[in-house]
Amino acid sequence: MKSIIKDVRAKLYTWKGPIQKIHDNFCTSAADLLNKENINADGMSTFKFLSWLVVEVETNDGHIGLGNAALSPKPCKSVVDNYLKPAIIGEDIWDYEHIWQKMYRQTLAWGRKGVGMTAISAVDIAIWDALGKVAGQPVFKLLGGKTKSKLPCYASKLYSQPLDTLAIEAKEYLDQGFKAMKLRFGWGPKDGAEGMRKNIELIRTVRSVVGDDVDLMADVYMGWTFEYAKRMMRLIDNENLRWLEEPVIADDIDGYADLKASCRTPISGGEHEYTLFGFRQLLEKKAVDVVQFDTNRVGGITQAHKICALAEAFQIPVIPHAGQVHNFHISMSSINAPIVEYFPFWPVEIGNELFWYIFDGEPQAKDGHIELDETKPGLGIELSDKYLKDFDIEI
Numbered sequence: 001m002k003s004i005i006k007d008v009r010a011k012l013y014t015w016k017g018p019i020q021k022i023h024d025n026f027c028t029s030a031a032d033l034l035n036k037e038n039i040n041a042d043g044m045s046t047f048k049f050l051s052w053l054v055v056e057v058e059t060n061d062g063h064i065g066l067g068n069a070a071l072s073p074k075p076c077k078s079v080v081d082n083y084l085k086p087a088i089i090g091e092d093i094w095d096y097e098h099i100w101q102k103m104y105r106q107t108l109a110w111g112r113k114g115v116g117m118t119a120i121s122a123v124d125i126a127i128w129d130a131l132g133k134v135a136g137q138p139v140f141k142l143l144g145g146k147t148k149s150k151l152p153c154y155a156s157k158l159y160s161q162p163l164d165t166l167a168i169e170a171k172e173y174l175d176q177g178f179k180a181m182k183l184r185f186g187w188g189p190k191d192g193a194e195g196m197r198k199n200i201e202l203i204r205t206v207r208s209v210v211g212d213d214v215d216l217m218a219d220v221y222m223g224w225t226f227e228y229a230k231r232m233m234r235l236i237d238n239e240n241l242r243w244l245e246e247p248v249i250a251d252d253i254d255g256y257a258d259l260k261a262s263c264r265t266p267i268s269g270g271e272h273e274y275t276l277f278g279f280r281q282l283l284e285k286k287a288v289d290v291v292q293f294d295t296n297r298v299g300g301i302t303q304a305h306k307i308c309a310l311a312e313a314f315q316i317p318v319i320p321h322a323g324q325v326h327n328f329h330i331s332m333s334s335i336n337a338p339i340v341e342y343f344p345f346w347p348v349e350i351g352n353e354l355f356w357y358i359f360d361g362e363p364q365a366k367d368g369h370i371e372l373d374e375t376k377p378g379l380g381i382e383l384s385d386k387y388l389k390d391f392d393i394e395i
């Protein structure tokens with residue numbers, strides 16, 4: 001039986017509701033190195049994104065698959081509308097590998113990474129959601145089924161803030177049953193030795209609350225130089241982190257490899273890397289101890305599934321970036337995915353929580369675990385109408 005694509009719709013959701021103000025030194029980022037005051041006014045200013053791309057793939061047998069992407073949604077919409085939609089109308093969704101190759105090869109000259117691959121990812125995820133709906137099965141069953149009864153997850157927030165409120169937030173996750181959590185650093189190279197001390201204080205504050213029986217991770221979000229990271233690692237190596245995330249920019253693969261080889265703390269990365277080819281390079285160069293692609297950037301489920309297999313061959317675990325149900329289905333079907341990231345529901349702040357407001361059915365953590373509903377075909381989410389008044393939607 002065939003399920004022919006008859007329409008592809010890219011919708012741009014832009015939040016216009018209330019926004020929670022963030023602290024200074026909220027999070028390090030790659031833009032911190034730009035030595036100009038107006039850039040550094042707020043740590044995430046250049047990374048805030050208050051819109052989201054939703055893609056619907058409709059088939060001739062009455063199914064609508066839902067995919068989405070958060071990275072640069074406005075140009076991604078243009079890529080879907082102008083390049084991907086015309087390329088895949090009339091294709092059978094069961095030829096998903098052919099469809100992926102068609103989208104990849106027809107955008108290769110300018111696509112490959114970033115906007116081009118993110119747009120492909122959103123379409124590919126929608127195709128997999130539709131496949132599950134046609135088959136009457138959850139997506140993870142099409143990928144290999146369950147490799148665990150439920151997914152352990154870690155609370156991912158704890159942005160840099162005054163230590164007293166940081167401690168309160170960590171205690172909340174502990175009380176909710178999380179056995180792992182991740183914090184963000186607030187200071188980088190321009191903040192000197194004082195900033196290094198403050199970074200370590202963030203780790204010690206959370207550790208003092210959660211004790212030694214909880215895994216603790218810390219994220220740099222590309223905000224350090226290699227040289228600064230080396231100095232920080234002398235201190236961090238004493239703090240028993242499960243991993244240090246994105247210590248340097250994604251293009252500094254040799255920097256990753258050097259840190260991984262020379263430090264005791266495991267190094268993670270990959271949320272800004274793309275496709276099987278990008279991860280082959282990271283793995284062959286022994287650049288990371290943990291692979292963190294995001295399914296909605298890396299090339300969708302079709303690519304994520306292959307990268308899981310590649311990482312398994314290197315015996316490097318996959319722990320996808322961001323919660324979200326497409327990453328959960330990938331992790332459920334891979335023996336090599338021991339835990340998943342989980343962004344707690346939160347007032348709108350920097351944008352990475354917007355999926356909670358756009359979709360119904362995103363699994364909520366219970367006792368530090370995610371369960372996937374086996375009775376829901378596809379990815380198990382639908383568009384919500386609860387917050388529609390807070391969004392502008394461009395179709």
Ligand SMILES: [Mg+2]
Nearest residue numbers: 219221245271
């Ligand atoms: Mg990260």
